Structure formats: C-alpha cells, structure tokens
Amino acid sequence: MNYKVPFVDYPLHYHRLEGEVGAAIKEVLNGGDLIMRRQLKEFEDNIASFVGVDYAVGLNSGTDALYLSLLTA
Structure with missing residues (x-):
C-alpha cells in the first residue's frame, strides 16, 4: 500500500503570520529581560x-514539561 502523507506547508503558514511573528520577536528582544x-x-x-x-x-522545553508532568503524576 502506498499512502501519501500530506505535510504541513510551513512556509505558507509563516508568510501569513510573518509580520505578527516578527513584531513579537522584536518586542521580546528589544525588551532586554x-x-x-x-x-x-x-x-x-x-x-x-x-x-x-x-x-x-x-x-x-518539552523535555522539562514531560519531566515535571511525570513528577506530579
């Protein structure tokens, strides 16, 4: 059987949000903290x-999230 797995078109999604993402990154980096x-x-x-x-x-990180979730389980 051959299945075609549809992949997410990351460039397409990024270009839709590029201005918003760029502004958020600038705000964080310019803030200093x-x-x-x-x-x-x-x-x-x-x-x-x-x-x-x-x-x-x-x-x-996701690793820390998994680690802490396992500690609390």
Missing part, C-alpha cells in the same frame, strides 16, 4: 483558562 516577561504571564494565564485550571507554568 528574557525571563519572567509579561508575555509569559499572559501565555500561562491563557493556557490555564483554556484548560480550565487555576495555574499553568511555561517551561523552556
């Missing part, structure tokens, strides 16, 4: 609200 930023707090609040929990924690 790369940890405990307002954007991280907003992200955590939005994720917690979306999932329906009181708190969420943004981490630096």
